Structures are given as structure tokens and as C-alpha cells.
Amino acid sequence: WDDEEGNLLIGTVGNDRATTALVWGENILTCYTEQSIRERFSEYQVAGQRAGDDVDHGEATLTALRARARDSQITRYRPQHIQQSGNATGASCRARSQFEAQQRAARTDETTYTVQGWRQGDGSLWKPNQRV
Incomplete structure (x- = not known):
């Protein structure tokens, strides 16, 4: 604004x-x-990957970073797949999936007063x- x-x-x-x-x-x-509810989904699945180093490497830590959050008010199975940007971590994927679920639920009802x-x-x- x-x-x-x-x-x-x-x-x-x-x-x-x-x-x-x-x-x-x-x-x-x-x-x-x-x-x-057109922008709401039953499940928000976030996947990401990140670069490894000498200590932290392998498929499980670098390419299989996934998290999901559910919207219990959307009863029909309707998943949303989101690619996490940047160097993802498990925590950043979890935070993104929760953010998407909460943000989209909050936008369900919009009221404008004149x-x-x-x-x-x-x-x-x-x-x-x-x-x-």
C-alpha cells in the first residue's frame, strides 16, 4: 500500500x-x-536441496529435503508442490510449508470497507x- x-x-x-x-x-x-478457497490446498509439500561439504554429504542430507504441512479444513486431497529456493535445510522446508498453509488460510476471507x-x-x- x-x-x-x-x-x-x-x-x-x-x-x-x-x-x-x-x-x-x-x-x-x-x-x-x-x-x-481457490488458493488453498489440503497439503503443502516443500522439497529442496543444498550443496554438500566434506563432512555433510550424501543423498539423504542434500537431495531428499522434504517437509509437509496440512490444512485440515480442505478435506479433498489437493496437494501443492513447492520447490524451496536457495540452499535448503529441513528446517527451512518445514517453515515454508507451515507459512504457505497459514498464509493461504488467512487470505480465505478478505473484507473491504468503504x-x-x-x-x-x-x-x-x-x-x-x-x-x-
């Missing part, structure tokens, strides 16, 4: 809290919710990524 000066911002879930509550019939003009005006009740601007 961008800030009030037009600068591109890249961030995580916001920590800033809005000072004004969103109340249907008062300051909410429209509300749009999209629910979709409010009256640019400012909150205290005069401050509404900002993207604020918690309400």
Missing part, C-alpha cells in the same frame, strides 16, 4: 489501532467480503493496515 505522501510501504499485519470504530449504519457506506470521509472521529487520517 502507499502512505499519505505516495511512498510505497511493504509490511506485515498492522499494529496501529484506529481511534474510531466501524459501525454499520453510521460511518460504513459499503462492505464487500470475498471468500474463496467509510464516509478520509478522516477518523479525532481528525486523523484512516490508514491502510490499521486494526479496528
Whole structure:
């Protein structure tokens, strides 16, 4: 998203809290919710490989790095295969599979509100990524 000066911002879930509550019939003009599971899968299988050295070598440690995470809400078998980038480890493959499952589940429900005006009740601007 961008800030009030037009600068591109890249961030995580916001920590800033809005000072004004969103109340249907008062300051909410429209509300749009999209629910979709098209990007969700029953299982996220991540595979990777890494370069070996004099101590750590062999097929089991270099080419057979795999991890999986399951999404229990998707009951039909629908796997997603992901190739881990870079020098993979078992831990990085596990973290990636868990991240994909959690991130895609979180994106299932997206809600957009259109409010009256640019400012909150205290005069401050509404900002993207604020918690309400």
C-alpha cells in the first residue's frame, strides 16, 4: 500500500489501532467480503536441496529435503508442490510449508470497507493496515 505522501510501504499485519470504530449504519457506506478457497490446498509439500561439504554429504542430507504441512479444513486431497529456493535445510522446508498453509488460510476471507470521509472521529487520517 502507499502512505499519505505516495511512498510505497511493504509490511506485515498492522499494529496501529484506529481511534474510531466501524459501525454499520453510521460511518460504513459499503462492505464487500470475498471468500474463496481457490488458493488453498489440503497439503503443502516443500522439497529442496543444498550443496554438500566434506563432512555433510550424501543423498539423504542434500537431495531428499522434504517437509509437509496440512490444512485440515480442505478435506479433498489437493496437494501443492513447492520447490524451496536457495540452499535448503529441513528446517527451512518445514517453515515454508507451515507459512504457505497459514498464509493461504488467512487470505480465505478478505473484507473491504468503504467509510464516509478520509478522516477518523479525532481528525486523523484512516490508514491502510490499521486494526479496528
